[in-house]
Amino acid sequence: MTAVLDIVKEIKIREEVCAADVERVRSIVASSGFFRPDEVAVAVELVDERLARGSASGYRFVFAEMEGETVGYACYGPIACTVHSYDIFWIAVQHDLRGQGLGKYLLQAVEARIARLGGRRIYIETSTLPQYEPTRHFYLACGYKTECILRDFYAPGDSKMIFVKVL
């Protein structure tokens, strides 16, 4: 518990996106070891999109910085054709800093920003594979509810679980 408080106290949130974030995001997402190369590429592509198109890309970011180093991030944005629904596309923490409350801190930073933007429903999706059990546990512990499951969505035997939090 002390460790959690300690590390979070040192974190600064940054929202501006810069060119160096392309490699930072690649490194953070890859550090987990359980995303396929094509999935890492998608995470990076959202940073590219943001850099190319600015806020028109629909992608917003929060970066967690500790002693000048970027150690985690989340990417979120409004869902087109909805009045006040938001997606959180990615949330990831440098692997060797997991389990210290950084993810929860990032998630709360995103939720506060979505609330300020007038958002009312936040959606997060993840896989039903066993290796995502900690991820699913994390969302449930942060107040998200399972809304539905799309069977075999990612691949045969790999379904998509959609979580929602109503603000």
Next chain:
Amino acid sequence: MTAVLDIVKEIKIREEVCAADVERVRSIVASSGFFRPDEVAVAVELVDERLARGSASGYRFVFAEMEGETVGYACYGPIACTVHSYDIFWIAVQHDLRGQGLGKYLLQAVEARIARLGGRRIYIETSTLPQYEPTRHFYLACGYKTECILRDFYAPGDSKMIFVKVL
């Protein structure tokens, strides 16, 4: 029934996207009368994206042409981070030509292309609002099943229904 066969016999499918399709899509989608201006803008944006980025946009199109005029279209694409799932983002027919089998013909054209690309699951989303009852009936009649409902997704009282067809 004769009418259905007649009109479909005259249809040519085109897949190339050209600059004039921006206004054609706007006109077809707006002709239905039940999309909000921001929704029409999203439909048009997918054409813009395709023109700007080519196949890297992830958006593929089929256009239904009758006597040289574009009278309907569908937009679909592979879902990132999935092995063989596809989304159909839009399917729309010029309003005064509805009810003659054009939509079904377009949908089958898309399904055949997705199958050739190795796709196995096709997702279509729509609203639970009463005005989308004909749309939902259309998907069910074309062999799609309701997979789940995201409550109040679009707006309070306006939920999202996700349909799937397994090829």
